[in-house]
Amino acid sequence: EDQVTQSPEALRLQEGESSSLNCSYTVSGLRGLFWYRQDPGKGPEFLFTLYSAGEEKEKERLKATLTKKESFLHITAPKPEDSATYLCAVQAEGVSGGSNYKLTFGKGTLLTVNP
Amino acid sequence: SAVISQKPSRDICQRGTSLTIQCQVDSQVTMMFWYRQQPGQSLTLIATANQGSEATYESGFVIDKFPISRPNLTFSTLTVSNMSPEDSSIYLCSVNRGDTIYFGEGSWLTVV
Numbered sequence: 001e002d003q004v005t006q007s008p009e010a011l012r013l014q015e016g017e018s019s020s021l022n023c024s025y026t027v028s029g030l031r032g033l034f035w036y037r038q039d040p041g042k043g044p045e046f047l048f049t050l051y052s053a054g055e056e057k058e059k060e061r062l063k064a065t066l067t068k069k070e071s072f073l074h075i076t077a078p079k080p081e082d083s084a085t086y087l088c089a090v091q092a093e094g095v096s097g098g099s100n101y102k103l104t105f106g107k108g109t110l111l112t113v114n115p
Numbered sequence: 116s117a118v119i120s121q122k123p124s125r126d127i128c129q130r131g132t133s134l135t136i137q138c139q140v141d142s143q144v145t146m147m148f149w150y151r152q153q154p155g156q157s158l159t160l161i162a163t164a165n166q167g168s169e170a171t172y173e174s175g176f177v178i179d180k181f182p183i184s185r186p187n188l189t190f191s192t193l194t195v196s197n198m199s200p201e202d203s204s205i206y207l208c209s210v211n212r213g214d215t216i217y218f219g220e221g222s223w224l225t226v227v
Contacts, residue, residue, distance in 0.1 A: 044158070049214060089158070101148065105159070
């Protein structure tokens with residue numbers, strides 16, 4: 001069974017204080033690892049997809065990296081508007097039909113950035 | 116990206132009643148997905164809806180409780196039947212564009 005564990009559950013940073021969020025996963029074969037941002041009262045907003053170990057992607061102050069067992073979301077010099085819940089999800093390969101697109105999510109990391 | 120609209124955005128429902136959630140996508144898609152996000156829990160896939168065929172349900176979810184319709188390539192509904200307080204959740208519609216999965220804003224249901 002695919003499993004995703006995110007840590008820490010909550011993280012409080014001062015503006016400008018860089019840090020990383022962790023996503024550990026267990027999957028039979030990884031098709032893709034997804035990162036989303038979710039603001040209160042909203043649906044998840046797509047950030048990145050990573051497909052193979054060693055891959056990195058960047059968007060503004062965010063950089064996602066991937067190894068064979070985990071992914072990190074690095075936040076450089078965060079601002080208060082980066083406050084949100086960050087969700088990690090995996091998609092397994094080798095599943096037929098609609099479940100081929102199934103995402104298995106972690107519980108998320110609630111990030112708070114204080115001014 | 117994809118523009119996904121859900122109705123209702125929020126509702127308070129009485130125990131034992133049923134509620135239908137609508138999902139409209141800005142362009143045609145083959146598959147639409149319904150997820151549930153219970154308080155403090157991960158998003159969990161309920162079912163995959165293909166146009167013109169029966170929805171495929173994940174383990175732990177059944178058609179009698181969560182009937183789904185998919186009348187065309189831009190629209191789907193999810194009904195939450197005979198609701199109990201345990202059904203209080205966010206219900207999310209999603210679609211794929213290529214390999215990327217996009218989500219709607221969610222329908223926040225509270226069962227009292």
